[in-house]
Amino acid sequence: MPRIEFRPDKLSADVDEKTKILLSARKAGVSIRFACASCRCGTCAIRVIDGAANLSPMKADESKLLGRLTLPTDGTIRLSCQTRIMGDCTVDLTFQNEYDSDIGMENLDDDDD
Numbered sequence: 001m002p003r004i005e006f007r008p009d010k011l012s013a014d015v016d017e018k019t020k021i022l023l024s025a026r027k028a029g030v031s032i033r034f035a036c037a038s039c040r041c042g043t044c045a046i047r048v049i050d051g052a053a054n055l056s057p058m059k060a061d062e063s064k065l066l067g068r069l070t071l072p073t074d075g076t077i078r079l080s081c082q083t084r085i086m087g088d089c090t091v092d093l094t095f096q097n098e099y100d101s102d103i104g105m106e107n108l109d110d111d112d113d
Helices: 021-027 061-069 095-096
Strands: 004-006 010-015 045-050 078-080 091-093
Touching: 004 021, 004 095, 045 095, 061 078, 091 095
Parallel strands: 004 091
Antiparallel strands: 004 010, 045 078, 045 091
């Protein structure tokens, strides 16, 4: 059973494989910012500190949204509503205080290709 650690509080939880980070946080009682939970807004972005290889591959819609928000698409930043846990990992929730998910939001509905 994979274990996820949430920083900065260093709270951790054992989760079923393929559980999304957002759901894992909520079940563990960890406060995580989110709005749509469907890869439309970007408010649930988190920084991956360790175990990026133990997370589900990034899909095109997640990569596209991160790009529109001018966030890295190299796997260091992930959307917790889209990312599934496949093995042990550590994520940093303080990242949610370091960016504004409203940046670039006016362009989200303009380019739905």
